[in-house]
Amino acid sequence: MKEHLASYPYEKPSLDYMQAHIESAVDAQQSNACTLHEAWAKVPAPLNATEIQQYQEEIRELLKQHNAVMVAHYYVEPELQDLALATGGMVGDSLEMAKFCKNHPADTLLVVGVRFMGETAKILSPQKTVLMPDLDATCSLDLGCPADEFKQFCDEHPDRTVVVYANTSAEVKAHADWVVTSSIAIEIVEHLHSQGKKIIWGPDRHLGQYIQDKTGADMLLWQGSCIVHNEFKGIELTHLKQQHPKAIVLVHPESPAEVVALADVVGSTSKLLNAAVQRPEQEFIVATDQGILHEMQKQAPHKKFFAAPTAGNGATCKSCAFCPWMAMNGLAACAKVLRDHSQEVQLDAALIEEARAPIQRMLDFSEAYKNYHQQHQQLGAGLAQFQQWLATQHEAKYSTL
Numbered sequence: 001m002k003e004h005l006a007s008y009p010y011e012k013p014s015l016d017y018m019q020a021h022i023e024s025a026v027d028a029q030q031s032n033a034c035t036l037h038e039a040w041a042k043v044p045a046p047l048n049a050t051e052i053q054q055y056q057e058e059i060r061e062l063l064k065q066h067n068a069v070m071v072a073h074y075y076v077e078p079e080l081q082d083l084a085l086a087t088g089g090m091v092g093d094s095l096e097m098a099k100f101c102k103n104h105p106a107d108t109l110l111v112v113g114v115r116f117m118g119e120t121a122k123i124l125s126p127q128k129t130v131l132m133p134d135l136d137a138t139c140s141l142d143l144g145c146p147a148d149e150f151k152q153f154c155d156e157h158p159d160r161t162v163v164v165y166a167n168t169s170a171e172v173k174a175h176a177d178w179v180v181t182s183s184i185a186i187e188i189v190e191h192l193h194s195q196g197k198k199i200i201w202g203p204d205r206h207l208g209q210y211i212q213d214k215t216g217a218d219m220l221l222w223q224g225s226c227i228v229h230n231e232f233k234g235i236e237l238t239h240l241k242q243q244h245p246k247a248i249v250l251v252h253p254e255s256p257a258e259v260v261a262l263a264d265v266v267g268s269t270s271k272l273l274n275a276a277v278q279r280p281e282q283e284f285i286v287a288t289d290q291g292i293l294h295e296m297q298k299q300a301p302h303k304k305f306f307a308a309p310t311a312g313n314g315a316t317c318k319s320c321a322f323c324p325w326m327a328m329n330g331l332a333a334c335a336k337v338l339r340d341h342s343q344e345v346q347l348d349a350a351l352i353e354e355a356r357a358p359i360q361r362m363l364d365f366s367e368a369y370k371n372y373h374q375q376h377q378q379l380g381a382g383l384a385q386f387q388q389w390l391a392t393q394h395e396a397k398y399s400t401l
């Protein structure tokens with residue numbers, strides 16, 4: 001195993017340890033990334049109501065002028081999520097964002113999230129201009145998985161199918177056989193496992209472990225983690241559950257195993273949102289970035305949501321579940337990049353070509369899986385039936401699944 005892979009001990013690394021690791025990763029990358037401290041320093045100051053309205057009107061106008069659409073992640077600030085929806089764009093998780101960007105006819109995509117999301121949009125729509133409020137907004141999973149080291153890791157295990165999480169650079173995706181998001185990861189790994197394939201998984205170790213436990217697949221795990229989800233605490237969550245015994249616990253699988261073990265629902269941000277809206281219970285404890293609480297509260301205004309506890313940064317802080325890189329996105333930056341067409345995602349054409357195949361494979365699988373379930377609900381959700389159905393499909397794109 002490479003030194004890098006052992007650099008996060010399996011026990012939870014401290015925030016200081018991760019901060020030091022992130023700083024060295026940013027140094028190594030030399031461009032287009034910033035450390036935790038730099039990210040917090042770049043978080044825009046809060047705007048007053050008049051400023052928010054002025055920027056929203058300006059952005060609305062600029063989107064029209066440039067035939068552009070705004071696509072936002074659930075973890076960015078509420079006023080950005082609301083503006084994306086109000087201007088005909090969308091708010092979603094990374095799989096939904098990727099599909100929307102690919103299918104929307106706009107010439108320009110304003111992707112409000114972190115860099116791998118803008119890169120994925122560019123890979124799937126190379127003819128479109130992809131702008132982001134700040135290209136330095138990155139992700140600890142992306143930073144913790146340098147492409148050269150990951151490639152070496154893959155080369156050492158040539159018999160394994162390489163499955164990478166969407167939270168990676170275009171270069172890492174180019175080494176993969178499959179890209180997955182948390183919305184479809186279990187289904188894809190289960191499918192590969194049933195074909196007898198052994199897997200290399202990167203970069204999130206918690207999500208990898210969760211998938212391995214669920215599917216029984218033979219998986220070698222890269223040892224990266226999300227600095228937000230890694231901080232949720234099992235003991236503190238148990239105490240919060242005792243204070244709210246009727247609450248349902250919703251957990252994103254990037255969280256540590258002891259937190260996942262306390263969950264009533266585990267899944268992607270979209271799955272957690274659906275559970276919050278559709279389940280009959282009235283109280284929910286939510287273990288993912290607190291940005292999602294905005295949409296949950298909008299869709300279920302009569303319900304109560306509590307942020308799951310983290311290590312916290314201060315004496316009064318029980319949950320600091322905010323991603324600093326997501327928080328770098330702001331209205332002023334959105335207006336600026338639309339005005340001057342700066343912060344454009346640029347990727348080499350050959351890299352786009354290489355990285356597109358594993359992403360497209362995920363999208364094709366996701367489409368096939370959805371079609372199968374729409375057509376055959378009465379047959380149940382079994383993998384074997386899905387695979388039999390897949391074998392009867394004549395579309396060329398399904399032959400590589």
Ligand code: SF4
Binds near residue numbers: 138141228323325
């Ligand atoms: S919340 Fe975690 S996984 Fe999501 S962008 Fe931030 S660091 Fe990455």
